[in-house]
Amino acid sequence: MDRKLVVAALVENEAGEVLLTQRREDQDLPLFWEFPGGKIEPGEAPEAALARELAEELGVRAEIGRVWDVLFHRYPRYDVYMLVYRATLATGDAPRPVEVRDVAWVSKSRLGEKIILPADAPLVARLLSE
Numbered sequence: 302m303d304r305k306l307v308v309a310a311l312v313e314n315e316a317g318e319v320l321l322t323q324r325r326e327d328q329d330l331p332l333f334w335e336f337p338g339g340k341i342e343p344g345e346a347p348e349a350a351l352a353r354e355l356a357e358e359l360g361v362r363a364e365i366g367r368v369w370d371v372l373f374h375r376y377p378r379y380d381v382y383m384l385v386y387r388a389t390l391a392t393g394d395a396p397r398p399v400e401v402r403d404v405a406w407v408s409k410s411r412l413g414e415k416i417i418l419p420a421d422a423p424l425v426a427r428l429l430s431e
Contacts, residue, residue, distance in 0.1 A: 302375075302378075302379060302380055303378065303379040303380070304379065304380045304381075304382065305340060305379055305380070305381050305382070306340070306341050306347075306382050306384075307338060307339060307340050307341065307381060307382070307383050307384075308338045308339065308341060308347050308348075308350050308351040308354065308383070308384050308385075308386065309335070309336040309337065309338035309351075309383055309384070309385045309386070309421070309424075310336060310337050310338055310351055310355060310363065310365075310385070310386055310387075310388035311336060311369050311370075311385055311386070311387050311388065311424070312337070312363070312387075312388050312389070312390060314406055316406070316408075317408065317409065318406035318407055318408050318409075319336075319406070319407050319408075319409060319412065319428065320336075320337060320396060320404065320405075320406055320407075321334045321335065321336065321337075321404070321405050321406075321407055321412075321415060322334070322335060322336075322337045322358065322359070322396075322398070322401040322402075322403070322404050322405075323335075323398075323401060323402040323403040323404070323405070324401065324402060324418070325400075325401060325402045326402065330418055330419075332402065332416070333416055333417065333418040334405070334415040334416060334417050334418065334421075335417065335418040335420075335421045336385065336421050336424060337354065337355055337358060337359060337396075337401075337404075338351055338354050338355075338383075338385075339354035339357075339358065340354075347384050347386075348365040348386065351363070351365050351386055351388065352365055355388070355390075355396075357399065357400055358399055358400040358401050359396035359397060359398070359399060359401070359404060360394075360396070360397050360399045361390050361391065361394040361395070361396050362390070362391035362394055363388045363389060363390050363391065363394075364388065364389045364391070365386050365388050366386055366387035366388060366389065367386065367387060368384055368385065368386055369385045369386060369387045370383075370385040370423075370424060370427065371383070371384055371385070372385065372420065372423055372424070374419060374420035376419070376420075381420045383420060385424060409428050409429060409431070410429075412425045412428060412429060413425065413429065
């Protein structure tokens with residue numbers, strides 16, 4: 302079974318909304334919503350990978366904080382190990398869909414309305430229980 306080590310960001314704005322991105326039509330699990338992030342390249346530190354992914358996908362600079370959660374999810378063709386960090390966007394930076402289909406700030410109470418990537422579902426459950 303192939304294994305993927307990925308990073309994701311929990312970004313909240315001043316209103317307490319959570320940043321989600323929507324996968325493109327040409328990706329696995331198209332149009333699902335997920336926490337922004339991506340794969341760690343060989344030799345890359347997880348925090349550096351997350352900062353790079355946020356810049357590439359959303360055109361933002363971010364300060365990467367502490368690990369908030371660690372998850373495992375088994376898909377039919379591969380396993381995902383995910384490190385989830387709290388992150389803060391640089392002042393004045395607004396996320397925009399550069400390498401994703403869409404971005405949205407979603408209130409925690411409305412997270413359940415989005416079709417969330419299966420690997421990210423435990424994060425939504427944790428946020429809804431807080």
